[in-house]
Amino acid sequence: MDIYERIDQILKEKRLSRRKLAALAGIPYPTLAASFKRKSKKPSFEFVAKIANALKTTMFELVGEEFWDTKFPDDTPHENMTNSAEGFVKYIRSLGYLVNIRKVDTLIDNEARVIERSHTIVEISKNSKTFELKKHEFEMLQQKTKESIRFYFWEKEHLE
Helix, strand or coil: CCHHHHHHHHHHHHCCCHHHHHHHHCCCHHHHHHHHHHCCCCCCHHHHHHHHHHHCCCHHHHHCCCHHHHHCCCCCCCCCCCHHHHHHHHHHHHCCCEEEEEEEEEEEEECCEEEEEEEEEEEEEECCEEEEEEHHHHHHHHHHHHHHHHHHHHHHHHHC
């Protein structure tokens, strides 16, 4: 569900029209109507903030978990990584970091038994420093980033 479908869903629940939403958000109705017609994948921060405020919800609730996919789509998904993870890689790159994803095969000799294991390593580099993250560490970083964004919007909504 994209942001426009979410807005329509909330409007239906609150029994509001798009015209009323435009008035509540302080957005000219033709501008709002044009946004819905184009269904821009990257609505402006200001637009989303005004809509969220008018609907008495958070910006994150409007953009949702799919933010990473829709804002930073990737045409070449890596094996064992979700679309959300791929979008997050694009986000990290947009911050100026280099990201390299590689599959590592290891052989472990455990008392004369050879065990072959394969796992994914994500290398994140900037300013000649490189960090290697295992898949679960990368997923934890992704989750913490999402939580940070949720908290930021919650804090703006409730403490300002």
